Amino acid sequence: xxxxVQEIAEAVGAKVEGKAQQSLSGVADPESASPSDLIYIASxxxxxxxxxxRAGCVLLPLGLDLPGKTILRSDNPKLAFAAAAALxxxxxxxxxxxxxxxxxxxxxxxxxGVAVGAFAVIQDDVEIGAGTQIGTAxxxxxxxxxxxxxxxxxxxxxxxxxxxxxxxxxHSGVVVGSDGFGYVRGPQGxxxxxxxxxxxxxDDVEIGANTTIDRGSLGITxxxxxxxxxxxxxxxxxxEIGENTIIAAQTGISGSCRIGKxxxxxxxxxxxxxxxxxxxAVLGAQAGIPxxxxxxxxxxxxxxPARPLDKFKQQYGWLTREAAKHRRHKNEE
Amino acid sequence: xxxxVQEIAEAVGAKVEGKAQQSLSGVADPESASPSDLIYIASxxxxxxxxxxRAGCVLLPLGLDLPGKTILRSDNPKLAFAAAAALxxxxxxxxxxxxxxxxxxxxxxxxxGVAVGAFAVIQDDVEIGAGTQIGTAxxxxxxxxxxxxxxxxxxxxxxxxxxxxxxxxxHSGVVVGSDGFGYVRGPQGxxxxxxxxxxxxxDDVEIGANTTIDRGSLGITxxxxxxxxxxxxxxxxxxEIGENTIIAAQTGISGSCRIGKxxxxxxxxxxxxxxxxxxxAVLGAQAGIPxxxxxxxxxxxxxxPARPLDKFKQQYGWLTREAAKHRRHKNEE
Amino acid sequence: xxxxVQEIAEAVGAKVEGKAQQSLSGVADPESASPSDLIYIASxxxxxxxxxxRAGCVLLPLGLDLPGKTILRSDNPKLAFAAAAALxxxxxxxxxxxxxxxxxxxxxxxxxGVAVGAFAVIQDDVEIGAGTQIGTAxxxxxxxxxxxxxxxxxxxxxxxxxxxxxxxxxHSGVVVGSDGFGYVRGPQGxxxxxxxxxxxxxDDVEIGANTTIDRGSLGITxxxxxxxxxxxxxxxxxxEIGENTIIAAQTGISGSCRIGKxxxxxxxxxxxxxxxxxxxAVLGAQAGIPxxxxxxxxxxxxxxPARPLDKFKQQYGWLTREAAKHRRHKNEE
Numbered sequence: 001x002x003x004x005v006q007e008i009a010e011a012v013g014a015k016v017e018g019k020a021q022q023s024l025s026g027v028a029d030p031e032s033a034s035p036s037d038l039i040y041i042a043s044x045x046x047x048x049x050x051x052x053x054r055a056g057c058v059l060l061p062l063g064l065d066l067p068g069k070t071i072l073r074s075d076n077p078k079l080a081f082a083a084a085a086a087l088x089x090x091x092x093x094x095x096x097x098x099x100x101x102x103x104x105x106x107x108x109x110x111x112x113g114v115a116v117g118a119f120a121v122i123q124d125d126v127e128i129g130a131g132t133q134i135g136t137a138x139x140x141x142x143x144x145x146x147x148x149x150x151x152x153x154x155x156x157x158x159x160x161x162x163x164x165x166x167x168x169x170x171h172s173g174v175v176v177g178s179d180g181f182g183y184v185r186g187p188q189g190x191x192x193x194x195x196x197x198x199x200x201x202x203d204d205v206e207i208g209a210n211t212t213i214d215r216g217s218l219g220i221t222x223x224x225x226x227x228x229x230x231x232x233x234x235x236x237x238x239x240e241i242g243e244n245t246i247i248a249a250q251t252g253i254s255g256s257c258r259i260g261k262x263x264x265x266x267x268x269x270x271x272x273x274x275x276x277x278x279x280x281a282v283l284g285a286q287a288g289i290p291x292x293x294x295x296x297x298x299x300x301x302x303x304x305p306a307r308p309l310d311k312f313k314q315q316y317g318w319l320t321r322e323a324a325k326h327r328r329h330k331n332e333e
Numbered sequence: 334x335x336x337x338v339q340e341i342a343e344a345v346g347a348k349v350e351g352k353a354q355q356s357l358s359g360v361a362d363p364e365s366a367s368p369s370d371l372i373y374i375a376s377x378x379x380x381x382x383x384x385x386x387r388a389g390c391v392l393l394p395l396g397l398d399l400p401g402k403t404i405l406r407s408d409n410p411k412l413a414f415a416a417a418a419a420l421x422x423x424x425x426x427x428x429x430x431x432x433x434x435x436x437x438x439x440x441x442x443x444x445x446g447v448a449v450g451a452f453a454v455i456q457d458d459v460e461i462g463a464g465t466q467i468g469t470a471x472x473x474x475x476x477x478x479x480x481x482x483x484x485x486x487x488x489x490x491x492x493x494x495x496x497x498x499x500x501x502x503x504h505s506g507v508v509v510g511s512d513g514f515g516y517v518r519g520p521q522g523x524x525x526x527x528x529x530x531x532x533x534x535x536d537d538v539e540i541g542a543n544t545t546i547d548r549g550s551l552g553i554t555x556x557x558x559x560x561x562x563x564x565x566x567x568x569x570x571x572x573e574i575g576e577n578t579i580i581a582a583q584t585g586i587s588g589s590c591r592i593g594k595x596x597x598x599x600x601x602x603x604x605x606x607x608x609x610x611x612x613x614a615v616l617g618a619q620a621g622i623p624x625x626x627x628x629x630x631x632x633x634x635x636x637x638p639a640r641p642l643d644k645f646k647q648q649y650g651w652l653t654r655e656a657a658k659h660r661r662h663k664n665e666e
Numbered sequence: 667x668x669x670x671v672q673e674i675a676e677a678v679g680a681k682v683e684g685k686a687q688q689s690l691s692g693v694a695d696p697e698s699a700s701p702s703d704l705i706y707i708a709s710x711x712x713x714x715x716x717x718x719x720r721a722g723c724v725l726l727p728l729g730l731d732l733p734g735k736t737i738l739r740s741d742n743p744k745l746a747f748a749a750a751a752a753l754x755x756x757x758x759x760x761x762x763x764x765x766x767x768x769x770x771x772x773x774x775x776x777x778x779g780v781a782v783g784a785f786a787v788i789q790d791d792v793e794i795g796a797g798t799q800i801g802t803a804x805x806x807x808x809x810x811x812x813x814x815x816x817x818x819x820x821x822x823x824x825x826x827x828x829x830x831x832x833x834x835x836x837h838s839g840v841v842v843g844s845d846g847f848g849y850v851r852g853p854q855g856x857x858x859x860x861x862x863x864x865x866x867x868x869d870d871v872e873i874g875a876n877t878t879i880d881r882g883s884l885g886i887t888x889x890x891x892x893x894x895x896x897x898x899x900x901x902x903x904x905x906e907i908g909e910n911t912i913i914a915a916q917t918g919i920s921g922s923c924r925i926g927k928x929x930x931x932x933x934x935x936x937x938x939x940x941x942x943x944x945x946x947a948v949l950g951a952q953a954g955i956p957x958x959x960x961x962x963x964x965x966x967x968x969x970x971p972a973r974p975l976d977k978f979k980q981q982y983g984w985l986t987r988e989a990a991k992h993r994r995h996k997n998e999e
Binding site for chain 3: 029135153206243319322323326327
């Protein structure tokens, strides 16, 4: 979609320095940009890349200069760049129309403009909002409810009864609403605890490829609006995740955890059952949070068992120095 | 399915105190229960939740009282609740009949009552036992053998030649029988070691969404009866897992490990090649078991490299105290 | 495929001792071998297994003897065995011909001999090289390009625009070319950073079940020839992986990492953003490489944060001894 520099400036809150009527049609990195592309530079370190670029327009922070280029001046060029990209880029359609091979229950209710790919299956009593695209070979279980303008890539499985908000993006291989993992040991072996609860996913949630999210056992698993989840993440039954929390790849969240808003969770973090992670906490990659632990609002932790980052660093530094002393002594003997 | 309190009592070994002929039709947690639901309370801590509940009947341990409610008295209310749920809840059918779009080899042998969902593929010489349900878009590879009353959710891949017992549950996205990971370094690069062994999965095994289980390389990968495996777990080639062992999400078990019976494996545990985990051992979440290590029967271990839990705690406690002393000294200087 | 011992010897660079014209038709482990099978023994420890075997021919290293057996003498029996297996074993076909249910765009270009399984979808402008087999329910996104003799097992998702070399093997559930994980925090929540870059996978790459590989954000994610990736691995956007590197299960590689050639990465390793792992480095299982870290060529590291293996061992040994002393003192008091 073509936009003028001026239009982008207004949309993203930036100030034009140069040719306001110049036309832009894409975004790129400096090296691959064409004259119709927008690029961004976040710091002086990358200024030379922008100078050498063929890009038609550069998003720049205050205090940097690029003579001869059209500049969009912004407090936060990366944020402005992301917002501009959403305007300039056309989304690749996941499905167009309803493919004749799709199997759609006559009891499902699809709003106008819903697109369904080949070999998708939409079971009884499913509701799908306007503009939602269901990719190839997706399976939408009975009684599920999807909002408007969702994008389900190929091969997504939505178990029966799940509820998704608007503009939810599920990447290929995602499974949502699967049974939680709960058994009770009995004299004849493990007896399955009932897994009949719900799953609710809020607006603007994005979930990465092959991630799995379990339904509640008796209660409900809840992912609030704006949560972003990377690939291969596991979210257990009855977990609640607050707004705008970000969860990197391969993290696992055990049953009944409460995760606050704006939490940052690194990759491969493990959170045991019943933990509370308060708003704005940061869990460093591979951290392990033991059962029932509370991580306070805004705290940054690392390690297994997780502890405050500065404590981790101090302990690790002390261990490193003491052990090294011992090695030196040994060598001197 | 409706049952009287008396019928449930007899089935789960509980004693009725109250209206034995009252009808129950479901299970719930105390907050969402209706008068036809059964709930359970495991300890006095939750007694008030049960008092406030509309539930028709409460499974209670010895020593607790709930005047005015119909009680099912049990030594182990949670176990009794799980057993009662299996009687009261109707399982959501994964497939009903054989969908006309399914591609079933004329050389496959399906017992009476096998159900096959849309877009499922059943290849040559597959055998499937009575009452087994194959979900949408499952692929059952040639020569595989599935027992009776199995439940394969949508999009399960069974590689050729796998053997599954009765009542096996495979959740969406599960891959069983894939090639193990084995290469031999040669002067021209990595040469694939043959991966032509078998895979055997026993009765009553349940495997979570997007979990992967490799076939043997030359030998056989064996999952014994009653094993429960959570989502996103990896089981390597030639692994053997004993009866009723429980494996939480995102754990990885490398090739040729021997895991005993009734082992408990936490989430994100990593077990390197050729380890032996004896019966009843407990591996704490994120533990790392180095190559060839033996964990003795009944032992609980944690950390990487894994060590006995009390040793881990003592070491960690000592490190924490010593490092903190050093920090105090520094602050005092 | 039947071969004489002599043919195998010539192909794998081994020397025959015994019946050179004997016919072989398979490989096996010693216990399950039949007289037409080849087995191998890597060390004296397993000699008795070979003696007791019915195998027709044994690959043996220098210095070991097995009177009465036909021997193939080799410096590296395991490598020779793997090479022989590639000659003796017929690959199970993933697809034969083009299944009538497959949905293939008239704008896709399939070379002669391409096979496509049931319910596969091949979108516009896809190019597929000769002899490539596309399994059941695979989805090949628009504009993708696959080389010759690739093998895509069932349910693989190739996002639009991905480029795969020759003889690439993708196991069931693999997702390649999915969006990377990048958001910019703004006052209204997380704004998605554009994920429109490319994905290039070289010749002879094999990728395990349910592994996910993201496309570049603005640049390109590159997996060089000969790389072998196990199950449930995550490779982030803009990562580059050099030739013949091996990556075990459940490892996660964050955005913009540069991994060299011939690197060995154990299971569940986590590599944070922007790391450089030089050629021939070895990352022990569960190691955690912090953001931006450089691991030097040939170095072996372990732990989180990762450090040289001998340093890790020395530190751990010291900690173990010191903590144990303290425990003894306490017990003596």
